[in-house]
Amino acid sequence: MKLFSFWRSLATYRVRIALNIKGLVPEEVIQINLMKGEQREAAFRAVNPMMAIPALIDGNGPALFESLAIIEYLDETHPNPPLLPRDPPGRARVRGLAQIVASDSHPLIVPRVREYLAHEFKFDEPSVLKWCRHWHTAALTALERHLQDKSTGRYAHGDSVTLADICLASQAAGAKYFNIDLAQFPTFRRIVDSLATIDAFASAHPLKQPGAPAPT
Ligand SMILES: N[C@@H](CCC(=O)N[C@@H](CS)C(=O)NCC(=O)O)C(=O)O
Structure with missing residues (x-):
């Protein structure tokens, strides 16, 4: 591969x-x-x-x-x-949580969008950051609400790691990039803190990859 x-x-x-x-x-x-x-x-x-x-x-x-x-x-x-539950409603919920991150939130903050805002609409750096924080926070707010459902367990859906958790972890890393305090999202934070202790998540983290800045 x-x-x-x-x-x-x-x-x-x-x-x-x-x-x-x-x-x-x-x-x-x-x-x-x-x-x-x-x-x-x-x-x-x-x-x-x-x-x-x-x-x-x-x-x-x-x-x-x-x-x-x-x-x-x-x-x-x-x-x-498996990264998806077996039951169709569970699969739909996990995919829905994943898509809030990967389809509704993340595409609004990628480099090509930030660069377009800056070059085409002359957004200065604080304005671009405000844009990113706004859309990232909107998704965190929706996720927190969903995660208060009884289908949430140790992780986003029950007690096994799913596709939804993978997406939650990436949302948490993005929140760090944009300095968003996760205290407002206690269920989200509980889950991502727990995911961070799993080696598959920890070793994949952006700051553990070649070329990443050294921790300060
Ligand atoms: N929806 C795509 C998003 C892919 C994407 O936008 N990746 C970013 C990095 S996280 C990228 O390569 N951006 C390049 C750019 O915006 O110019 C996915 O989930 O794979």
Whole structure:
């Protein structure tokens, strides 16, 4: 397997966690430096025309793209331990929680959106940060509400780690990037604190990847 990755990428963090949970180690990790705009270079555009990471090539390909699709592919090809519950309502809830993160919140704060706000609409840095904090907090608020449901257990859905937890962990890392205090989201915080103690999550964390800044 070949993983296209960058330390800071929250979507790639999600895939790294899934790979770890499944006990899979890519033979090659190709760094796409988002801060240098390498995602827009022709070589990577040929891998993912959306110019975004992660992408994963398993064997002879094709290149897989979109973190949730990649994680479901890994879950289908390596079913144990499962990342989705067996019952359809449970599966829908887990996918819904995951999509709040990966489809409703994260796309609003990615580099291409931040750069467009800055270059096209002349947002200054504090305004871009305000934008990111707003959308990130909106998702945290919705997640906290959902997580107060009785289907929540030790983790987001029951007592086993699911796709929803993988997405919660990436939302928590994003909250750190934007200095959002998780005290307002106690259930979310309880779960992500617990996930952080699991090696598959801890070792996939952005700050543990090559190229990440040293802890201060
Ligand atoms: N919905 C996609 C998001 C992919 C995405 O936007 N990745 C970011 C890094 S987390 C990226 O590569 N951004 C490049 C850019 O915005 O220019 C997924 O979940 O895989």
